[in-house]
Amino acid sequence: MAAPGQEEDRDQDAIGGKKIIDRTFLSLSQITALSEQNVEGVQKKLEEFLNFKQLETSLKEAILLDYYTAGFWWAKEMNFSLIQLSGFMDLLNFLLENLSDKHMTLGDNLKELGKAMAGIGETDSERSGDLNFFNIEQAKAIIDYLNISLFKHYKLYEYLFHSPREELVISNEYVIELAQPAIPPFPAQPEEGIPSDTYSSFIISPTAAETESKGSDQESYLEEPCPEAESFEADAAAGVTAEDQKSAVGEIPNEIIGNLEAEINEKVQMQEAAYTLSTEKLKSPK
DSSP: OOOHHHHHHHHHHHHTTOOSOOSOSSOHHHHHHHHTSOHHHHHHHHHHHTTOOOTTTOHHHHHHHHHHHHHHHHHHHTTOOHHHHHHHHHHHHHHHHHHHTSOOOHHHHHHHHHHHTTTTTOOOGGGOOTTTTSOHHHHHHHHHHHHHHTGGGHHHHHHHHHSOOOOOOOOOOOOOOOOOOSOTTSOOOOGGGSOHHHIIIIIOOHHHHHHHHHHHHHHHHHHSOOHHHHHHHHHHHHTOOHHHHHHHHHHHHHHHHHHHHHHHHHHHHHHHHHHHHHHHHHHSOO
16 A cells, blocks of 8 residues: 555646556557448457457457447547547556556546546646546546446456356266276176176177177178089089979979868868857757
């Protein structure tokens, strides 16, 4: 905490013309480029000038871009000159840096605003301050704007700059330790102690897997045509005459048809017997 004498010296420096805002936020060429844009263009230009690269993921950059864009557009609608636009942007940045870097309270920041605007409307050059290119009406409008844009939400800006925020976890990484394969000296885990899908996917013994692969190989081997078998079948078919084929075809249908007729006759007799029995029951008196 500064001594009272030091505070009086600072007040005298502010009144005596010492610069309170000692840093230029945007150059005159940048202010000129901004003045030629619409509101979307102003936002794009400020994003470029301030080197904001993480607007989609950084809440801080998004809020700061909105703060400066809204301030510049308000000043432009007030028909400020280029010098006045530059001074107003310097003031916006000056007050925000007091909050973010110097951890000033609202009361201290208001005092700094008073020092920066001291001498507005004064003709005495010794009492003119950093913003002497504004008139009294413009100074009142600036104070009203700062009240609704920054000072009214001072606690929120303090929270933005000085309160740690929890990082949202958008992904998780899990490390899963699988069981050792069933290779000596590690025995296979019992199948009944874990879900069957887990056992079949991760812990099935290599012996079973090899057996399955061998079985599939054998099936594929059996399905493949054998040239020797094909030649044997061709030789056997060549030794059969047309008369042998006709006799064989004639015997097979007769045998099949005979069996079918016997089965049909047996079923018909059983149905007739059942029908006769039910008819006799109906005719007999109760």
